[in-house]
Amino acid sequence: MDWGTELWDQYDILDKHTQSGLDLVDKYMKFVKERTDIEQNYAKQLRNLTKKYSPKRGSKEEQECRFSNHQAFLDILNEMNDYAGQRELIAENMMINICVELNKYLQELKQERKMHLSEAKKSQQSLEAMYKQLDNSKKRFEREWREAEKAAQYADKTDQDLNATKADVEKAKQQAHLRTHIAEDCKNDYAVQLQKYNKEQSQFYFTDMPQIFNKLQDMDERRIKKMAQGYILFAETERHVMPIIGKCLEGMTRAGTNVNARNDSMVLIEQHKSGFERPGDLDFEDYSQGINRASSDS
Amino acid sequence: MDWGTELWDQYDILDKHTQSGLDLVDKYMKFVKERTDIEQNYAKQLRNLTKKYSPKRGSKEEQECRFSNHQAFLDILNEMNDYAGQRELIAENMMINICVELNKYLQELKQERKMHLSEAKKSQQSLEAMYKQLDNSKKRFEREWREAEKAAQYADKTDQDLNATKADVEKAKQQAHLRTHIAEDCKNDYAVQLQKYNKEQSQFYFTDMPQIFNKLQDMDERRIKKMAQGYILFAETERHVMPIIGKCLEGMTRAGTNVNARNDSMVLIEQHKSGFERPGDLDFEDYSQGINRASSDS
Numbered sequence A, B: 001m002d003w004g005t006e007l008w009d010q011y012d013i014l015d016k017h018t019q020s021g022l023d024l025v026d027k028y029m030k031f032v033k034e035r036t037d038i039e040q041n042y043a044k045q046l047r048n049l050t051k052k053y054s055p056k057r058g059s060k061e062e063q064e065c066r067f068s069n070h071q072a073f074l075d076i077l078n079e080m081n082d083y084a085g086q087r088e089l090i091a092e093n094m095m096i097n098i099c100v101e102l103n104k105y106l107q108e109l110k111q112e113r114k115m116h117l118s119e120a121k122k123s124q125q126s127l128e129a130m131y132k133q134l135d136n137s138k139k140r141f142e143r144e145w146r147e148a149e150k151a152a153q154y155a156d157k158t159d160q161d162l163n164a165t166k167a168d169v170e171k172a173k174q175q176a177h178l179r180t181h182i183a184e185d186c187k188n189d190y191a192v193q194l195q196k197y198n199k200e201q202s203q204f205y206f207t208d209m210p211q212i213f214n215k216l217q218d219m220d221e222r223r224i225k226k227m228a229q230g231y232i233l234f235a236e237t238e239r240h241v242m243p244i245i246g247k248c249l250e251g252m253t254r255a256g257t258n259v260n261a262r263n264d265s266m267v268l269i270e271q272h273k274s275g276f277e278r279p280g281d282l283d284f285e286d287y288s289q290g291i292n293r294a295s296s297d298s
Helices: A011-053 A060-066 A068-160 A166-257 A261-272 A289-297 B011-053 B060-066 B068-160 B166-257 B261-272 B288-297
Strands: none
Touching: A011 A068, A011 A166, A011 B011, A011 B068, A011 B261, A060 A068, A068 A166, A068 A261, A068 B011, A068 B166, A166 B068, A166 B166, A166 B261, A166 B288, A261 B011, A261 B166, B011 B068, B011 B166, B060 B068, B068 B166, B068 B261
């Protein structure tokens, strides 16, 4: 079962079908291209978000990173930045491994399809030209035999005409023989043309066109296999970075589990304790001592 | 080691530090909120992309899905739509489990912090008022003993004055005794106030303020633990949908591996073969038969 034998009379279908195949490649390429745009945009937004929330160098926020709960946020931001990088990698690899690759292949296929179709057209035109030649030859043969028939009838009529001279009869018979001879040449020519045409037609339907249609089928199957690879790469490209994205997520979780509340309280103490003792009791200031003495003296 | 004992004289630091802690909660919440916006936007773009490339019902594209290489593209689009749904789920879960949760907690913490700080302020003001009272009492004692001293000196002077009457001496002595008595009352009052103040001051520095500062420390450590949970949930929420995202990617790969080029060629045959035989040889049309006969008859 192949296109060459089963679809021998479906040139237009094969024309349309192979075009629709190339259109699908083109459509899938554009789809992947738009997906990469979305990925790039997504990654860019994640990067901007990271940048927006990252502390400026030497800022108060940066100093607060001595506290684990501030440091953890910074760690998460850093992991997010790496995460964004992986999304960019997905976009880049989809672009290189699918879009660029398929585009190159598509151009080749377009050329190849055009070549096969024009070869088919050429064969078809050549057969049609040959048919026209055959038809002409057949018509000439028909016409010439009608003329020969007429000449023979005229010769018969002259032969039976009592008023005709012997010379008239001889001339008419000669004319009839000549015509018959010409007509027989035409018949031979027609027979030769017919044999040639039948050989060519058989070559066309049983060899040339099947070969071209099978080449189209082969081309289409190669296209489909290439597309299948492109389909598989779509998910594969993302799955490829999954372990690293997993590591980013692990890093974020670790940032959370590294937070130590008690320790952060201690860091604040280390940073700010004055070391002073708390105030003790105020002393009694006895203004009466001098006077008491004076009073007891009196 | 706790804030109550080590940072007893760092009220302003604790004020600023606990505020900075709440600011971090607020900042992290806003960060997560913006991340969910990015996720939602990303999911929406993926959904739009899917919709754009999905065949319309009853369209030529839909009919072409009998070919595995067209069907596979449709399968990928469907998996992408599910994929987008998972990204939306990430956004929704981050919103509910982190933003809403932390926001509620932040409001509670704000209230609690305000309460602790105002309690500390009140204790401080009460101690200051008591100090003012003690100071007044001390100054009165000082003043009254000066007066008593003067009265005693005047009584001595009158006693040794040869011109003074016995009545003058008696009056001056009585005045001196009265003054001394008043001053001694003031001294006792000062002593009582001092004892009261010292007790209060000790209560303030060794019990009340340490308790409040330790409550602030406890609050801050609870905040940090809650934030750590929020940090961990950030990656956890995404990791939670990873298996389903993995299934979407597997589905896409399967779509690719399901493509069968040979089979697609056969489907085209089934759909379009006419069943007609290829044209055989054209017959020789012998216009000369009738004439040959006529010719041979002659």
